[in-house]
Amino acid sequence: MTSGSDGRRPVLTGLGAVSCLGAGVGPYWNALLAGGAAPREVDLPHLNMRATRMYRVPGAAVPEHPRRHAGVPLGAVPRMAVAAALEALDDAGIAGPDRADVAVVMGSEMGNASVQEERRGAGGAGRPRWTPLAVAGAAVGTAIGSRRGNIGVGNACSAGGYALGIASDLIRSGEASVVLVGAADGVTRVGMGGFDRLGAADPQRCRPFARDRAGTMFGDGAAMVVLESTTHARRRGARAYAELAGVAWSCDARHPTAPDPDAAQLVRAMREALADAGLRPDQVGCVLPHATGTALNDAVESRALRQVFGPGTDRLPLFALKAMIGHTSAAAGIFACLTAALVVSRARIPANAPLEQDPDCAVWLPLEGPLRLERPAVLANTCAFGGNNSSFALTGPGGTT
Amino acid sequence: MTKPAPTREELRDFFVEELELTDELLPYDAEFAVDLGIDSLTTMELVVQLEKRYGVRLAEAEFAELTSVNAVHAVLSARLGTA
Amino acid sequence: MSGPARMRVTGLGMIAPGVDRPDRALGPRPVPAPGWFRVADALPGRGYRRLPAGCLYLLAAARAAAIDTGASFTGTPADRRAAMVGTNNAGAALIEEFDRTIIDLGAAELSPAHVPYMAMSMFAARLAPEHRLRGFDLTTNSPAVAGLDALQSAARALAAGRASVVLAGAVEEPPSPAQRSSTPTAFAPADIGAAILVCEPEDAPVDGATVHGYCATHSAFVPGPDHVRTVLAALWRELVHDGPPPRHIDAVLDDSAIGAAVAAGLPEHARGGGITAVPAASGGGCLTPVRRVVGRLAAPDGRGERTAVVAASAHGHLSVTLVTPAGDPGRRPLPVHTPTTSTTTKGHRP
Known part of the structure; x- marks a missing residue:
């Protein structure tokens, strides 16, 4: 920009x-x-x-x-x-x-x-x-x-x-x-x-x-x-929690309720949100995935994250918000945004709810915490019926990327 | 309550009618999703109709097996007994 | 504050009782005769049988609009195609039927193929696989104005580079039977049908398609009827700040306090031009205002003049679309929309 x-x-x-x-x-x-x-x-x-x-x-x-x-x-x-x-x-x-x-x-x-x-x-x-x-x-x-x-x-x-x-x-x-x-x-x-x-x-x-x-x-x-x-x-001298640095949309254009197993459009949404924000994947310090607890969706999103973040996925903390407040449907994306703003402004990532992780979901869910946010940006995903994806990135206010 | 199992031909007629196909377009082993692009909800909807028609109730795990006319025939025959 | 983005319209599709062509969109809203919509005629091919009625109307209108635009729509890459559709009542009868089924028989008896349509946005979502829309597929839902809001959001998304072509419009089914019978005011004629406009950025190269005209939409909110006059004046000023005022106003209003206040406030903006009062569909519905937009863009000589289509909800929403038909004799060349830096970046995305 x-x-x-x-x-x-x-x-x-x-x-x-x-x-x-x-x-x-x-x-x-x-x-x-x-x-x-x-x-x-x-x-x-x-x-x-x-x-x-x-x-x-x-x-x-x-x-x-x-x-x-x-x-x-x-x-x-x-x-x-x-x-x-x-x-x-x-x-x-x-x-x-x-x-x-x-x-x-x-x-x-x-x-x-x-x-x-x-x-x-x-x-x-x-x-x-x-x-x-x-x-x-x-x-x-x-x-x-x-x-x-x-x-x-x-x-x-x-x-x-x-x-x-x-x-x-x-x-x-x-x-x-x-x-x-x-x-x-x-x-x-x-x-x-x-x-x-x-x-x-x-x-x-x-x-x-x-x-x-x-x-x-x-x-x-x-x-x-x-x-x-x-x-x-x-x-007006207002303090900001974070900048909404990038937002991208995409659509699977495929199945009424199931995600595209290739996750091509979710991957595109994440990449375009990062590009819109002027961020590289290695500048993301935390992801709030859509992660609903649905068998196929979580596995697909895990693979999509790996496509975007590569081997760095192993060291990228995820915070699975829905394990703590449930799936708030239409509000899920705003709860994710609000939580991401708090993570950015306080530079802390809450620990995840205890779980026995599915090996098909090769992502990192820190169970101890809170962790420090080590890198400047937080990315969040939302997905829905109809194959509608959205991804957005938050950074510190004032271009701290 | 329980009816005799449908023949493969009866089942194909049912799917041809419901999916707006022809016999040529629906070989017995054609996979609904892969070969015909039928989404899983439509398959589920049709199986529900078959459940009602033949007075059976299939378990959710069985739904995943119902990928072709042959597969549906096998599941229903096992349940109802072959005629 | 900059004014609303404008977009160019290259395709029109319209389906409603008694209306099967865009140039008939300004016609009356009759009570639908049984069998008025024939799937086999409107949507040849298979895979439509189990879709709810509203979905079929929308698919039929979109198909007609895409054909009207032709190669410049089909030639746009899937990632750059999108849809933006307003609705208030699509699925209302289905939701009621689902709830009755759960109450009387249990959720296990719900129809799997219909269940996703409990989410109103699934109606527009069906456009995506049909027309390979991978840019986005978004539903707007504010009472009465959702259709015009879809046009507004489409124009903004085009200006921001989120897509190169958007199928924008509205779809409606009538309110559910119980809702209709329990309300003292007459519900018929309700909004039924769908209208779709194929929209492109105003300044994109014209790719062989016929240009029907241009649309710009602005909206505001009135937190009570006392505020209508000042809000309307500000909205009007911002909407026509860089072009000639409309020669005509189509006002789609209900009999609420807000509706009456908007009706009373419009004459001072008509500048001697005519005002056509169009009663809003009872029981809500956001299709009628979009029908006016389609009709004005498609109308043969005379009625195709620069028109402001106004819609307001009893709840406070107020939206106005400025329609400039391509053949409008009073049309000055529209100033080129100046994209912001971020939108330029996005517009050049592969």
């Missing part, structure tokens, strides 16, 4: 999270260092399936407000998104009238579907009223008083990575100076049952790269980050 575009490099200046580790980014990080959460039985009625656990947000961490928006009852997903958004803006120090200039990019797949499922599950008590699934973005926009664009993004389990790409492009193109970008997804019978039907749901826990992994396990939650141009952050 030349100096002319330096002012438009996007930096992360605020973080917010509601997860199974509780409300707030502080408790989130401490709990990651302490080993994460354990899954619990989901208390939905009619959960007629084998795998019935999730990494659940504690009841006390789910905000009660806002209850409605424009006549639509809001379920836990949009309410958590609003709480995480307010935390992220407070963290960034953006308050009052300045919030009107904040654009919103919101990833969500099942979104407000829980509201419909509650009515349906209650039998004749009330038929589900129509609600748009993707109402969290508007709830956030209203709560913060935004008057800038408000873009809703799907793309299932890679929604977060795509939301980050759009937010990054908004800032690099000069279309926006500050973007609140995040994602949220929740607990739905259909989401759980669908994965159960495909044999992709682990009834015990989420155990990426483990020999006995048996599918993924969902977690609910919302994660939001404030992304702003370097110039804007500098002008």
